[in-house]
Amino acid sequence: MKKYVLQALLVVCSFLIIQGCSDDDNAIDLKEVSSAAAAVPAKVFFAQGATEAATVQLSVAVDAKSPEAIGFEVKVADNSEVSADKVTFSREHFTIEKGKRSFEFSCTVEADAVEAGMTKLLKIDFMSQNAKVSHLNLEVPVEAEKVEEPKPEPEPEPEPDNTIVYIADFKGTVDMDKQNWLAVMLNEVQVAGFFQTSVAVGTAPSAKRIHFDNYGQDIIGVAEGDLIHITPLEEGAVIGEGASWVANPEWADDANYVYMPVLYSGAYTEWEGKTAYIGAKISLSGKVSGKICNAWIKITVSAGGECEVDGIAYDAWGYDIKAGQTVSEK
Known part of the structure; x- marks a missing residue:
């Protein structure tokens, strides 16, 4: 069954630096950094009768080079409309190395994660292991195409005894x-x-x-x-x-x-x-x-x-x- 999957999802995590901070990356004070996540999420789409899982590639990036190694743990959010047991991540722990800006991973969704004709939000949490950095979250629509029920053939009109x-x-x-x-x-x-x-x-x-x-x-x-x-x-x-x-x-x-x-x-x-x-x-x-x-x-x-x-x-x-x-x- 043909499957339409948007392979790239860019999550831009913009770290807004308070005015007056040093331009030296190594001197950035994480206490004074607030994070804002902006995303155009991909849509996971299952065509009629699809039975195979769908996979999307996610690329998570921050606005500036990280002043230190920052670790993240990824999991399905508690309020996700798609059940966690229908979702698999290629990795569960990620690190943005010092001087780097991004990490990548893939997310696989089972075909029966949503009912035919439904769209549900897969909500993902990226939890920072550094308490000074807010965690990030993402919503990915998961849609299963509505299955058109075949119209029953009309019963032939019974021929009367007298036509x-x-x-x-x-x-x-x-x-x-x-x-x-x-x-x-x-x-x-x-x-x-x-x-x-x-x-x-x-x-x-x-x-x-x-x-x-x-x-x-x-x-x-x-x-x-x-x-x-x-x-x-x-x-x-x-x-x-x-x-x-x-x-x-x-x-x-x-x-x-x-x-x-x-x-x-x-x-x-x-x-x-x-x-x-x-x-x-x-x-x-x-x-x-x-x-x-x-x-x-x-x-x-x-x-x-x-x-x-x-x-x-x-x-x-x-x-x-x-x-x-x-x-x-x-």
Whole structure:
């Protein structure tokens, strides 16, 4: 496991000399020396799943040459957030020799010193063996990267015994002489609709028509010039694989709604006086996207062009459905 360890940690121990002291190093009076530790501590970092200990090199220095040999003992401070039994020093006793300014050592931290996602402070005390010199202390952050728990795979949706949704009470009327919109609503989402108009379409002359729009999904029918004529299906006809589907491009907001597939008109009367079924694909989330299902809508068209809607069904799992079918065939 890749480990990021900052290898150098500089601790600057500035011994502030009271004004009036001699410039001669050997003449410095330790009674009149106060110490101040300033540090930019390294961060011990453990990546996800790290199991190996991390080591940092520490270099401790004083501001001026020491006027005499000064010994230090290093230990984990009593108030350290990282337990002493998780930390090892390369040495426990150090001496700044007379005329010298620094000593170096390494500190090793076990990988399980902190919990994943936590940062704790390793506090180190440098205790001077000379009572005239204050002890120094240092804080080193120790961080273990948070382990991202894998998201459980969602349980597959159990397939119900009956995948067909049948809505027997979906009823309505579209009159050739009354311009109105009959919406097909499923779970409060509009998935299709019927509409009467008499506007000219491309090469087709102005004429009264009853259209059915399933918002750009395929429909069982025949392309006739600028229009699609919807095929009346007999009960039991398969709506799904192998059916005579026609691509029905979705019209944009600025497109003309009269390009919707035609259910009935003066020039297209195959539905006249019949009870039959529209075979269509519907998007359960409406116009834009969603699960596409095979559906039927039961229609009766009178000799005068009045269109009665009497029930709708679709297979919620996208399976084939037969015209008039209300229960899955297992």
